[in-house]
Amino acid sequence: MARAKKDESAQEPEVVTQPETGSPSADPSSAAPEAGKTQWNSRIGGGWGDFEAGVRLNEDHQNRRMTIKFDEKPSEEVRKLMKEEYDYRFDGENQLWYKRINLPTARQSREEAEELAFQVANMIRQEKGLELKQSFSIGM
Numbered sequence: 001m002a003r004a005k006k007d008e009s010a011q012e013p014e015v016v017t018q019p020e021t022g023s024p025s026a027d028p029s030s031a032a033p034e035a036g037k038t039q040w041n042s043r044i045g046g047g048w049g050d051f052e053a054g055v056r057l058n059e060d061h062q063n064r065r066m067t068i069k070f071d072e073k074p075s076e077e078v079r080k081l082m083k084e085e086y087d088y089r090f091d092g093e094n095q096l097w098y099k100r101i102n103l104p105t106a107r108q109s110r111e112e113a114e115e116l117a118f119q120v121a122n123m124i125r126q127e128k129g130l131e132l133k134q135s136f137s138i139g140m
Helices: 002-009 076-085 103-128
Strands: 044-050 055-060 065-070 089-091 096-100
Touching (some): 065 103
Antiparallel strands (some): 044 055, 065 096, 089 096
8 A cells, every 4th residue: 555655646736938039939819719610711721702792612621511601690581591492500719601522422512502602692782772683703
């Protein structure tokens, strides 16, 4: 029993250090994301955005999914369309809507996402009283 006590006391105490004032790690805005949080912007690929409507479509290569991100919470009508007709789900951690890309039909998944994003962008444009778009292009 004496040996067990000796082993416990041999453990080194945990040292916690604070960043120095003025160092880059002292700036809270440059802090690493919380554990479990993902870096949405670091893993996305090509897409398009309708910045007047506040809609951005991107492909999340790392997670193999198409994502639609809104500047503001979309209306109930937009959310219903995305959930019920296109089977998109909301990712609360990253604040975006997504649908997994089916690898055998990846091109079709991308085209469907483009169609949906364009449709909801026009729905939001109509809600905001903006001119509807007839087509979209990359970098719109």
